[in-house]
Amino acid sequence: MSAQKPRTLFDKIWDAHVVDTLPDGTALLYIDLHLTHEVTTPQAYDGLRAAGRRVRRPDATLAVVDHNIATDDSRRTGILDPESRLQVETLEKNVAEFGVPYIPLLDDRQGIVHVIGPELGRSLPGMTIVCGDSHTSTHGAMGALAFGIGTSEVEHVLATQTLLQKPAKNMRISVDGNLAYGCTGKDIVLAIIGRIGTAGGTGHVIEYAGDAIRALDMAGRMTVCNMSIEGGARAGMVAPDQTTYDYVAKTPNGPKGEALARAMEWWKTLPTDPGAHFDTVVQLDAHAIAPQVTWGTNPEAVLPITGVVPNPADEADEARRVQMERMIHYMDLTPGQRLQDLAVDVVFIGSCTNSRIEDIRAAAAIAKGRKVADHVRAMVVPGSGLVKKQAEAEGLDRILREAGFEWREAGCSMCLGMNPDKLTPGQRCASTSNRNFEGRQGPGGRTHLLSPAMAAAAALAGRLADVRDYQPKESV
Amino acid sequence: MQAFTKLTGIAAPLPKANVDTDQIIPARFLKSISRSGFGKHLFANFRFMEDGSENPDFVLNQEPYRKAEVLIAFENFGCGSSREHAPWALLDFGIRCVIAPDFADIFHNNSFKNGVLPVRLPKEVCAQLMEDAKMGPNARITVDLEREVVVRPNGEEIPFKIDPLRRHLLLNGLDDIGQTMQHAPAIDSFEAKQKASQPWLYA
Numbered sequence: 203m204s205a206q207k208p209r210t211l212f213d214k215i216w217d218a219h220v221v222d223t224l225p226d227g228t229a230l231l232y233i234d235l236h237l238t239h240e241v242t243t244p245q246a247y248d249g250l251r252a253a254g255r256r257v258r259r260p261d262a263t264l265a266v267v268d269h270n271i272a273t274d275d276s277r278r279t280g281i282l283d284p285e286s287r288l289q290v291e292t293l294e295k296n297v298a299e300f301g302v303p304y305i306p307l308l309d310d311r312q313g314i315v316h317v318i319g320p321e322l323g324r325s326l327p328g329m330t331i332v333c334g335d336s337h338t339s340t341h342g343a344m345g346a347l348a349f350g351i352g353t354s355e356v357e358h359v360l361a362t363q364t365l366l367q368k369p370a371k372n373m374r375i376s377v378d379g380n381l382a383y384g385c386t387g388k389d390i391v392l393a394i395i396g397r398i399g400t401a402g403g404t405g406h407v408i409e410y411a412g413d414a415i416r417a418l419d420m421a422g423r424m425t426v427c428n429m430s431i432e433g434g435a436r437a438g439m440v441a442p443d444q445t446t447y448d449y450v451a452k453t454p455n456g457p458k459g460e461a462l463a464r465a466m467e468w469w470k471t472l473p474t475d476p477g478a479h480f481d482t483v484v485q486l487d488a489h490a491i492a493p494q495v496t497w498g499t500n501p502e503a504v505l506p507i508t509g510v511v512p513n514p515a516d517e518a519d520e521a522r523r524v525q526m527e528r529m530i531h532y533m534d535l536t537p538g539q540r541l542q543d544l545a546v547d548v549v550f551i552g553s554c555t556n557s558r559i560e561d562i563r564a565a566a567a568i569a570k571g572r573k574v575a576d577h578v579r580a581m582v583v584p585g586s587g588l589v590k591k592q593a594e595a596e597g598l599d600r601i602l603r604e605a606g607f608e609w610r611e612a613g614c615s616m617c618l619g620m621n622p623d624k625l626t627p628g629q630r631c632a633s634t635s636n637r638n639f640e641g642r643q644g645p646g647g648r649t650h651l652l653s654p655a656m657a658a659a660a661a662l663a664g665r666l667a668d669v670r671d672y673q674p675k676e677s678v
Numbered sequence: 679m680q681a682f683t684k685l686t687g688i689a690a691p692l693p694k695a696n697v698d699t700d701q702i703i704p705a706r707f708l709k710s711i712s713r714s715g716f717g718k719h720l721f722a723n724f725r726f727m728e729d730g731s732e733n734p735d736f737v738l739n740q741e742p743y744r745k746a747e748v749l750i751a752f753e754n755f756g757c758g759s760s761r762e763h764a765p766w767a768l769l770d771f772g773i774r775c776v777i778a779p780d781f782a783d784i785f786h787n788n789s790f791k792n793g794v795l796p797v798r799l800p801k802e803v804c805a806q807l808m809e810d811a812k813m814g815p816n817a818r819i820t821v822d823l824e825r826e827v828v829v830r831p832n833g834e835e836i837p838f839k840i841d842p843l844r845r846h847l848l849l850n851g852l853d854d855i856g857q858t859m860q861h862a863p864a865i866d867s868f869e870a871k872q873k874a875s876q877p878w879l880y881a
């Protein structure tokens with residue numbers, strides 16, 4: 203073993219979970235934690251039932267509802283939409299039949315699956331974590347290998363606690379130096395996607411490294427890892443360090459005492475060895491990153507807030523020019539227009555990307571003592587019931603409500619247009635979510651992705667705005 | 679799962695890159711608890727106008743492409759969400775094969791699990807097939823998984839490669855849970871070892 207070649211964080215977690223290797227090199231990979239929700243599981247449980255199979259590790263499985271539920275008071279009196287209600291009832295029936303632990307809608311711990319996993323201390327360093335949701339990459343911030351799967355794979359994990367996987371390539375993205383004022387994990391990851399493109403990480407697992415990543419708190423790391431999939435990578439990871447251990451130690455369900463000490467012994471062996479091989483290496487200077495905002499309909503169409511809408515005539519490649527023209531038409535933009543001149547109708551602060559307590563604090567710091575523009579509907583949707591309670595204990599809800607923001611219940615909300623929170627055709631939204639695809643937030647809706655602080659600034663200005671023009675007011 | 683061996687059929691040209699799964703099937707249609715019936719919502723935001731009527735400009739609303747069994751597209755097909763509803767919608771509509779320069783990883787996986795064959799071919803070949811597809815009913819394309827070739831309407835054969843295990847499962851219509859179950863003793867012994875070394879992972 204002493205002559206073993208240097209390995210990456212990904213290699214080490216992968217190697218520790220290979221149960222068996224098939225003749226063609228496909229690995230049977232053990233899964234430590236399987237997070238589930240109402241949308242991508244009903245067909246998987248049907249499959250188990252049809253084959254007479256059971257759930258192999260209910261204790262390594264957790265179910266919650268988040269995607270299709272309302273985020274207003276109506277949830278307390280039953281789900282109004284019959285299809286949503288059936289999907290939630292189906293999950294409740296399935297978890298009861300198969301003995302899977304479940305956090306119900308009205309439980310304080312309910313929330314977005316990618317918020318509650320780390321928050322409860324279920325997502326831990328060194329783990330393999332899957333969920334029928336592409337933003338499972340979020341949990342890689344814990345120093346875990348976490349990736350999204352389809353429903354057939356959900357069924358496979360429920361039945362066998364394993365997945366058939368080919369190893370991914372290693373990619374290191376290091377962000378060096380200090381972030382400038384007004385910039386966050388969201389600005390880092392948008393700048394990264396702008397650099398590598400939406401397919402730049404395909405076939406890779408990304409390890410994020412460098413001082414700027416190390417300096418992020420866990421929420422910031424989760425934001426960065428969350429959007430790995432927007433750069434084409436199924437998983438993104440950050441090596442565990444003291445920030446990680448301090449976070450885990452405070453979680454309700456994480457290991458405690460002797461178990462934690464023993465776990466940390468292993469976790470400390472996980473960071474990438476010096477000299478380990480990366481197939482692809484990318485480097486960014488943190489101080490060169492300005493607050494970012496997307497202008498088009500995929501996340502690589504991103505610019506600093508000081509930018510202007512690009513001109514397709516300047517694009518030499520025909521396919522790219524046609525795509526750019528389509529984006530400009532869909533987003534109702536004019537080449538050369540200043541991004542800061544774009545008036546917004548809706549501001550959404552929430553989603554698995556940016557709905558943690560740190561995100562809500564950042565928004566409240568900008569909103570404090572100011573008012574949302576008259577024509578703007580601004581909403582803040584905490585990522586979980588626990589985040590909501592914490593924010594209320596800190597008085598953040600009061601600050602936000604006084605500024606004119608709606609303060610809502612936990613859920614995926616306006617990120618994906620499958621619950622009552624949707625854009626109407628033609629509405630322009632400044633959103634802290636992860637996808638600006640056509641129709642993502644509702645048919646005909648226009649999405650600009652940005653950080654929570656930038657979203658708060660947009661709500662106040664009534665247009666896309668530069669957060670650096672909105673210093674927090676210390677006393678009100 | 680339905681096996682995929684060889685098909686000869688109409689190919690629909692969709693000359694776009696980054697066709698994401700929100701385009702293939704928007705999230706508002708993911709509320710069904712069954713695997714079938716998603717075909718009527720395939721590409722809903724493009725196929726239908728706001729009032730629900732068909733958009734005559736969209737390729738799948740035109741003859742002969744209403745009966746397309748193959749879809750030709752450009753780079754990064756299937757990016758975005760992990761929803762398996764995307765291949766379910768393609769399959770339910772009748773599309774058994776997508777040909778593109780490359781695919782997003784999760785969509786690529788999900789397709790194989792449902793008997794939908796994703797074929798990677800170089801961009802210039804996809805551009806050629808796109809032109810073939812535009813010729814309509816007289817330009818049938820053959821996709822032969824056994825021989826790993828696409829046959830153009832002019833008879834030219836274009837080879838492609840599929841991972842041998844996936845090819846085997848697809849040719850025989852096998853699902854992989856049964857296969858994995860044969861490794862149960864290895865899974866048992868992995869769990870026993872892990873439970874001893876990392877007891878915090880077990881309830």
